Amino acid sequence: MNEELLMIPGPVPVLPRIRNAMSKPMIYHRGEEFRAMYEEIVATLKWIFQTRNDLFVLSGSGTCAMEAAIGNLVRKDTPVVSIANGKFGERLVEIGNRYSDNVTPVNFEWGSPIELEEVKAAMEEKHPQVVTMVHNETSTGILNPAEAIARLTRKYNALFVLDCITSIGGYEVPVDDWGVDIAIVGSQKCLGAPPGLSAISVSERAWKMMLGDNDNSESRERPYYMDLIAYRDSFEKGQTPYTPALPLFFALREALEVIKEEGMAKRVERHRRLADTLRSAVTNLGLSLFPRLNDVSAYSNTVTAIKVPEWLDDAHLRGGMRERGVMVAGGQGKLKGKIFRIATMGNITEGEVSRTIQALESALRG
């Protein structure tokens, strides 16, 4: 029997060569072998992020990196504008509220695009020091207009935190060209590695805001485990401040090798093509995509959100697909039961997308 095909928006299927990299014996995490591996991983991630900013790998999931971004930048009185049109945008608001009393959410309907004019009005009114947004909103299958929001943020002289957890590796995300001050990615999404690691890039402007007038590395307001200043200091020695999750580093290194072998341009094109194939098939089957978007390029290429037809039960449909060997995701939060989601992330192939479409078609027939 075929192994179950995970078409959920992370954890994605991990190639055997990447999984097998984890059976390597442990190494000394403060030695030369670790240093060389960490530096290689960081160099490749900088290439993928298209950045010259500092970049670190955290031993924690994407949420850990979200908190690292906000918890290091934001103080109790920092004005933050937090743009949200889905579950993960709202998570940035929640994290912001743990650190600042001055977070202004700019909310859009889940599944609706972000309107620049409304964001602009909020910036005009609130003079934020930090603006947060999710690039690819996994809960609704929308790619948000990161470049435009970055430009706006820069115009209002704020720092831009962009959650690229499910975009980087599947899209071109030119962090420096756009002017993203903090960008983050998760290991188990478009990078095709197992879950448990995340990466974060930090601009000069972000360091300035964090450090303020003096390099007060004992500041009480930053979280400790994801203290970026500690990460920076340790990186100079080729180390992480706390023990790194070594097997996941071995796997990430191998996953990045796979990306280098494919090349980013081809990888992005593959993600585009597979999502396009999936969207066409879905609509040909008489189903509708969940987001209502005028701009077709705003439909995510890494996760496709589909309305559950009224005549169908969501759990039944997904159960039917699962019986046919394909696991897809349901809706989250208020979209539970109303949509289902199919990811095309990481090292997914044409064949796997075909298998998914067949399973969907067959499950729809009952």
Add this chain to the structure above:
Amino acid sequence: MNEELLMIPGPVPVLPRIRNAMSKPMIYHRGEEFRAMYEEIVATLKWIFQTRNDLFVLSGSGTCAMEAAIGNLVRKDTPVVSIANGKFGERLVEIGNRYSDNVTPVNFEWGSPIELEEVKAAMEEKHPQVVTMVHNETSTGILNPAEAIARLTRKYNALFVLDCITSIGGYEVPVDDWGVDIAIVGSQKCLGAPPGLSAISVSERAWKMMLGDNDNSESRERPYYMDLIAYRDSFEKGQTPYTPALPLFFALREALEVIKEEGMAKRVERHRRLADTLRSAVTNLGLSLFPRLNDVSAYSNTVTAIKVPEWLDDAHLRGGMRERGVMVAGGQGKLKGKIFRIATMGNITEGEVSRTIQALESALRG
């Protein structure tokens, strides 16, 4: 050639059967297979912790669990007494200072035992709500008097946070009998698993303090990634609040199988015997143990700290051992160059300890 033998206090060598468990394909992290695995891991850890308290596995290192313990319990004005006689005790002070303005460190010389009378005096004066201590101080090779401090803490009606990162799995740590409100362990120490996970147990009294009068799960003061209330709510569904580091869970499950097969009594006895063998050999070679302890049982059975003789260079000695295939650890912080440390943690064997002693003897000869 033999694989390098890691005799550092974590990451410890990981048995092939545990490492190979990580090459399994990814699974759906919100499904039945994950739930069954997580519940099995938690049940076994509760047996090892000797606790009926709630227990969770965090996708982060021991430091992540240290911050989870303190960050969830302590508010800005919470009086904390933080006992320290080494680097990791001091780390608890540092983390405490990020969350409370009212942390009283009770410091002892690195390498000296904790004096109950001094701790008692601090409690008498400060009326702490929370007391923190490291059980096994890895930086100096001392086992601290957890049971006595737990009793004292209870007498003064405070909560006791005990960092058991390098004791649980190598010592009997009867969490409930002693009355430890929050106990934590790291995966890559005495449990013999790879680094990247930690576990935390939480007593009823600790929940009461966290929740206060109402179950305010949106409190702004707790860290987000290690929010224990979110962990508790997710556990009811057999889930973690954020994506778990799946391969490390696979490995931890296998590592716990190894522990069940050996049995805890035998495992603790093996740790005792191996440390005893090592301490005897070290003193027979004319070296001295670093800590000055009247109570011989306070020398750690999981890590042995040895003075670097004046006629010898620390880096040279450790380099010599490494050339002979054995990696040991240097001193940390102010002990750098003054001591070296040999761990006997996890699934280490008599043969590996012999190999270590031979390497030390040979390196000492030049």
